[in-house]
Amino acid sequence: MRDLGAGLRYLGQGQRWVLAHGRWFGFGLLPALITLVLYAAALTALGFYADDIAAWATPFADDWGSTGRALTRGVFAVMLWVGVLMLAVVTFAAVTLLIGEPFYEKLSERVEQSEGGLPEGTVDQPLWRELWTALCDSVFVLFRTLLLTIPLFFLGFVPLIGQTVVPVLGVCVSGFFLTLELASVALQRRGVPVRERLAMLRQRKALALGFGVPLVLAFLVPLLAVPLMPGAVAGATLLVRDLVGARPAPGAAPGGPAPYGGPQPAYGMPGQPAPPYGQPPAPPGYGPTGRA
Known part of the structure; x- marks a missing residue:
């Protein structure tokens, strides 16, 4: 439950960050707006042709x-549209x-x-390679x-399950992978x-769901995805710093266990920096060169 609440708080903190830095918020709206127009056109077209697709996919009902x-064909058309909508929610962040890319990378760095x-050992690549x-x-x-x-x-x-359990699972799946997409920056x-x-997010599923599920539900509201996107990137950056141990999770007890990939309680001599991500710390009493 603590991770669920932490994920939600990171989402809120990201929105507050961009609102406090209005220039970054304003620049972040344009890519999201372009993506929204493209997706709205695709979903509208699907709505017009959903019945024809349903008839083509269910010849046994002729x-x-x-x-x-x-x-049968009405249920198929509705499920098709809902399924594509949930997929659009996940891919919306990726396309945006x-x-x-250049703006959101700079936004994440600024956060x-x-x-x-910035973390030590930051990977700096040409724009084309990043894309x-x-x-x-x-x-x-x-x-x-998929x-x-x-x-x-x-x-x-499936009767009953398809109208109750499946939508909930669909939102959870979309929320998890939406968090993964946003955290990738x-x-x-x-x-x-x-x-x-x-693998990292699988170990912190509650954190990923606490961040991603509310965002998925918000993205389902028409036009709301556009103003939320810059803050979602900022919040995902804060979440990553928790995930790799750059900062404690909100509400975490001091001295608690380090998150996946995070720093261990001791690194050796006072003032010795943490090792790069994924490398074990030096034995106590040893400096960066391995000598006392």
């Missing part, structure tokens, strides 16, 4: 009575981050600087999302590969 045929500075890496990572995230959303789509036809800076990012 010989049924009019009531059964209409009910690709369109606004880290305001919270104590290519972000595209490959987004395809990976989309593939993993592995879960496609079965949920067909489970949606700060984790890519640290040189963490996408598979390891996924």
